Amino acid sequence: MTPDQPARDGGAPATLPVVVYVLAVGTFLMLTTEFVVAGLLPEIAGDLQVTVAQAGLLITVFAVGMVVGAPAMALLTRRLPRRTTLLLSLAVFAAGHLVVALGSSFVLLLAARFVTAFATGAFWSVASVAATRAAGPGASARALGLVGAGGMLANVVGVPLGAFAGQLSSWRGPFWALAVLSVAAVPLIARHVPREEDDQQPVSLRSELGAMRSGRLWLVLAACATTTGGVLSAYSYIAPLLTDRAGIAPGWVPLVLVGFGVGSLVGTIVGGRLGDVRPHSTTIGVAASTAVVLLAIVLLSARAVPTVLLVVLLGLLGLSANPVLSALAVRFAGVAPTLGVAMSVSAYNLGTAVGSWMAGRALDSELGATGPAVVGTVVATLTLIPTVAIARRSRRPASGDAPPAVGPHRPRPSGRPSTQAESWA
Numbered sequence: 001m002t003p004d005q006p007a008r009d010g011g012a013p014a015t016l017p018v019v020v021y022v023l024a025v026g027t028f029l030m031l032t033t034e035f036v037v038a039g040l041l042p043e044i045a046g047d048l049q050v051t052v053a054q055a056g057l058l059i060t061v062f063a064v065g066m067v068v069g070a071p072a073m074a075l076l077t078r079r080l081p082r083r084t085t086l087l088l089s090l091a092v093f094a095a096g097h098l099v100v101a102l103g104s105s106f107v108l109l110l111a112a113r114f115v116t117a118f119a120t121g122a123f124w125s126v127a128s129v130a131a132t133r134a135a136g137p138g139a140s141a142r143a144l145g146l147v148g149a150g151g152m153l154a155n156v157v158g159v160p161l162g163a164f165a166g167q168l169s170s171w172r173g174p175f176w177a178l179a180v181l182s183v184a185a186v187p188l189i190a191r192h193v194p195r196e197e198d199d200q201q202p203v204s205l206r207s208e209l210g211a212m213r214s215g216r217l218w219l220v221l222a223a224c225a226t227t228t229g230g231v232l233s234a235y236s237y238i239a240p241l242l243t244d245r246a247g248i249a250p251g252w253v254p255l256v257l258v259g260f261g262v263g264s265l266v267g268t269i270v271g272g273r274l275g276d277v278r279p280h281s282t283t284i285g286v287a288a289s290t291a292v293v294l295l296a297i298v299l300l301s302a303r304a305v306p307t308v309l310l311v312v313l314l315g316l317l318g319l320s321a322n323p324v325l326s327a328l329a330v331r332f333a334g335v336a337p338t339l340g341v342a343m344s345v346s347a348y349n350l351g352t353a354v355g356s357w358m359a360g361r362a363l364d365s366e367l368g369a370t371g372p373a374v375v376g377t378v379v380a381t382l383t384l385i386p387t388v389a390i391a392r393r394s395r396r397p398a399s400g401d402a403p404p405a406v407g408p409h410r411p412r413p414s415g416r417p418s419t420q421a422e423s424w425a
Contacts, residue, residue, distance in 0.1 A: 017134045019192040020143045023127040024150035026090070026189065029182055030120045031151035032158030033097070034062055036174050040163060043171035048106045061110050065117025066349040073122035074342035078208060082338075083193040085126045090182045090189065092119035097179035101172045125342035130193060132330055132337075138276065140330070145272015145323035152268050152319070156261035160254070208336035216393055217332040217340060222386040224325050224347035227287065229355030230380030231318035234294055235260065236356045237363050237372040238311060241297075245369040246307040256308055263315025271320030279324050280391035286321035287383035293317060294377040298370050318380075322348070328390070355379055 037044070037058045045055040077085045096116030103109050128144055135143035162174035211217075234241075242248040242256060275282045293314050300306040326344050333340020355375065362371025 016139060016143055016146060019134045019194070020131045020146050022185075022188050022192045023131050024147045026086070026123060026127060026185055027147050027150035028154050028158060029178060029185065030093070030123055031154035032162060033093075033116065033175075033178055034059075034066075034120065035155060035159045036162035036166075036178075037062075040166045040171040040174070043166055047171065048104070048109070050106055054106070057110060058113050062113045062117045062120075063349050063353050065114040066121050067346045067353070069118035070121030070125050070342040070345035070349075071339060073118055074125050074339040075205070075208070077122060077126070078205070078338065081195065082126050082130050083189065083195065086123060086130070086189050086193060087186055089119045089123035089126070090186050092116070093123070094179045094182040097175045097182070101175040101179065121342065121345055124345050125338050128326055128341040129330060129337045132327060134194075141275035141279065141324050141327040142272040144326045145269050145275070148268045148272070148319075148323050148326070149265055152261065152265040156258060156265055160258070208339050211334040211336040212339070212343070214332045214334065216390055217329060217343070219386040219390045219393070220325055220328045220332060221343055221347040223283065223287075223383055223390070224322070224329070224344045225351030225354075226379050226383040226386070227290070227321060227325070227351070228319065228348045229351030230290060230294065230376045230378075230383060231314065232352045233355030233359035233379060234297065234314070234373045234376030235318075237359050237369075240363065240369045241301055241373060242307065242311075245301045246304045247302075248304050248308070256311055259308070259312040260315035263312045263317075264319050267316040267318070267320035268323060272323035275321070275324030275327065279328065280387070280394060282324050283321045283328075283387040284384065284391060286317055287380060287387050290314070290318045290383070291377055291380040294373055294380055298373045298377060301370055301373065351379075 037055075041052050041055045044050075044058070045052045048055070073085075073089075077088075080088075093116055096112045096119065099112035100109050100116075103112065127147060131143040131147045132140040162177075165173050165177070238257070238260075239250075239253050242253050243250055248256070271282060271286065293310055297307060297310045297314070300310065326341055329340040329344040330337040333343075358379075359372035359375045362375045363369065365371050367374055
């Protein structure tokens with residue numbers, strides 16, 4: 001059986017459990033807060049009497065908090081039931097937003113954003129594992145695609161609504177709304193996320209850290225970093241490309257960004273479905289096609305209509321393999337699935353931070369407005385290295401890799417037939 005060949009005895013369910021949709025709502029809230037600040041920077045800067053660049057630190061400190069916080073919280077909460085961790089994360093999330101909504105000290109707001117990022121990393125990591133467990137091995141990537149779609153929907157709906165509400169009332173209004181909505185999500189999580197079995201044996205810290213020796217896991221993490229780094233390095237500076245290079249009026253830029261967001265939403269859902277059947281073909285195909293689209297943006301950026309269509313296509317393709325990569329991170333982390341997906345969250349954010357920094361430098365170079373897309377093309381092409389390596393290694397099981405986790409904490413007992421998802425490994 002090849003790595004992409006589904007097993008016959010592990011059919012995927014026709015519909016996903018309700019809990020997966022509930023977790024997607026939580027992810028929507030978490031990702032809305034990550035990006036909503038971008039649309040409120042002038043209002044925040046004016047109210048707190050700081051520069052717009054200083055106000056932008058509220059975004060930077062959140063990204064740093066996600067990079068550090070996701071694996072840190074996975075380790076700190078490893079002995080807690082997943083439902084408890086999700087509820088505590090929502091509580092801290094709500095408290096952090098109350099501090100931002102009420103605070104007048106910029107330093108206090110930075111600290112609140114950093115702590116909120118820790119809660120977001122914990123929720124995202126645990127929610128991903130809970131979704132895969134609820135959906136079963138035959139639909140794990142599809143479940144992660146839906147949870148990830150909640151984050152993509154934040155870009156399409158949550159961020160524009162937050163910016164609009166902030167302009168109508170006050171920039172503090174969206175933070176009040178997120179605090180209230182996160183409190184409202186608590187009973188939904190408590191009702192739909194099941195209690196874990198009492199007979200589970202806790203995994204030692206040494207075992208969890210030992211699972212991080214998996215070579216395939218680190219290849220997945222490299223792919224997580226380069227795939228998001230490639231797409232978001234170009235997307236972060238897409239406005240100058242559209243206006244200065246393609247000649248699009250500034251008023252049309254938000255609509256193009258909405259097109260990118262809608263494409264990302266659809267692509268994440270479709271990518272999750274394809275990934276349950278052909279995981280390695282999906283990751284390799286997405287990496288190659290994304291690099292081609294970014295190269296086409298560089299070459300055709302002087303023409304408005306092709307550039308707009310390519311930006312929407314970039315949204316559709318660019319991040320569509322993320323659910324598959326997250327599912328593979330859970331798979332290859334063995335007895336430490338939560339830590340594995342937490343590491344993938346860190347890799348996504350690290351790739352975004354480094355890619356955006358490189359794109360900013362390229363924007364100021366002789367390449368000008370096309371510089372970020374050039375950087376994105378190179379980084380996206382690099383994604384082919386780990387994705388091809390993962391596929392090749394998965395055709396011959398490596399003795400040094402951690403065994404795939406089947407139960408929430410336990411490896412599959414010998415003699416049990418393999419399932420569809422297990423054929424990924």
